Amino acid sequence: MSTSITTHATHLRPVDVRKDLPEIADLIELCFASTMDADGREYIRQIRRMAMENRGIGLAIPAARRFVVPIQGYVWTESDHIVGNLTLIPYFKGSKVVYMIANVAVHPDYRRRGIARQLTQQGINHAREHGASATWLQVRDDNPGATQLYLSLGFIERARRTNWTFDSSGQPIPPLTPRVTIRRRTMNDWHFQFRWLQEIYPPEISWNLPFQINRLQPGFWREFMRWMNGERMNQWSAWLDDRFLGAAAWEPGNVVTDVIWLATNPLEEDLAAQALLTHARRILPPHRTVTINFPAGFAVKGLEAAGFKAHNTLIWMETSFSNPARNG
Template identity: 30%
Template sequence: MTEKATSNESKILIMNNRDVDNWLELMTICFKDSLERERLDIDEIRSTMKKINKVSYKIIMRLFRFKILNYLIKNGEKIVSASTLNINKKNGTISNVMTHPDYRRRGLAKKLVQHTLEKAKDFGLEKVSLEVKADNVGAIKLYEKEGFVRNYHSITFELENPSESLSTNINPLSIRKIDQINKELFDNLLDNCYQKRYFETRSREKMAKDYIPSRIMRFIMSKFANQQIFLFGLFNKKTNGPRGYIRAFTSRLEKGISISSPIVDKEDEIHLKSLLADIIKNIDPAKKYLKISFSKHRKNLMDDFLASGFTIIDESLAMHKILNKS
């Protein structure tokens, strides 16, 4: 049933702690399938959202030039549409763009996206990025009309009970925790891991610099979501020479291990699965599932994971818009 519009729908508000439960209710309605598929803990999200709005945390974030703003449209006291702007120095990320099913087709999402972009310009941001489900045609059309350009198509796989499902086979590579990378090797491997258009707005040098997060970023991630980052180097067992890199995450928001695009050469991709078994042992063998995402163009890697019992749980497009050139 479609509900009546009110004059409140012309106002865009900033979220405060009193709105968190209402905001989460909207999230569970709009993103129900995604939340279940990604196994995110709503209670932990609630705790994190309330932390973000505390004065003490706002001061910490301001010191580190990090800011999170949640924009809302209400009908009475009910949140009917929302968006989030995450600011990290000169870059921004738009997320959580959602509208209650009873209030769709009124232009509320468009209004919020335009408002969020205007605020991003006001903050002097140079670029804004976002991710959208690859099958969300309506949202993609909206973002492209607002000037966003596609630059990355990722696919996420999941494996249940990875400690039992993955085996450590004979492997010419080994893994170990690291605190620095060989930047020349890292740069050489990027072309296998990402398509050319990805680098139209991403500095390869900055990617190498940011691959190992600073102590400040680790502190922020740990404080807000108890997120831990684990960095592993891949090494040739015979020569001990570096071959690639894997970055893994754990968080109290979810009960598994997540791995973002493995930085490895094409010829070494065949060894990834057995290396993952070693990584799980290093982090926590009791974790219930493993998620790994990478560019959809890595077809051989996709086929290998599908043949090994992994299932596809998500496909996303990364999009960006340039705002203010420095």
């Protein structure tokens, strides 16, 4: 089934990957340059490279990199120039298909004309018509105008997550946390680590993160498979006397930044985060950017004490369809 466009037909149209990518890259960079992280800048470079190479979309970028060049989406044009963009990314959330709306961008000269609303509504229509069970998006918590727009279109807030970053270049390492012992994560730590990981990265949000809890499970077979696949991972735990404070797992990034998955005792999350991440700064490769995705407002003092900075806080929003259409 093709997605119909019933309003503003002369302005709103599907993305044409043969010719639109350069203008889409320019627009996204213009709108988000001040808030873009290293992965975002790499995403823009990938779009430009794809446009220059004129190659099939989705073939040049491995899926593990989690970059999605606009395969599906819509643009808004004025005088044959793209002034608005919306990207649609299909995912599997369990056994159901959902769409992520991303890169909603409108040129500053064309804002407050309802373009973002029209693009977003068309994205919702597209997802529904293509059998999705829901549509998701993420919006910065310091953008109340966009948040109100999405609420008015039926989106509901599901979570708030803060992206923390650390750039090792030139920053002094804080002293180790007194009385806390850091050691290699063991099989005996897994029970609590698993439980806290489930609480911090629940299925409701982990589907859109490069997070697979079973990959962190200890055991000879897991270690052997990681070695066979050439995968690197480092995990360590923190103890205060005989109390288990938490564990951290580091994975090198496929693109620009590395990732740490934190599992902290909810009763001592600041102490756990500070100890685990101070140790991370001592053992991880230098000159790499490290990111942590964590529930907003949690372990803030501990993360800051270890030298991490909040890059942004995103509101995860969803609108679900009780009777999604089915392609046939």
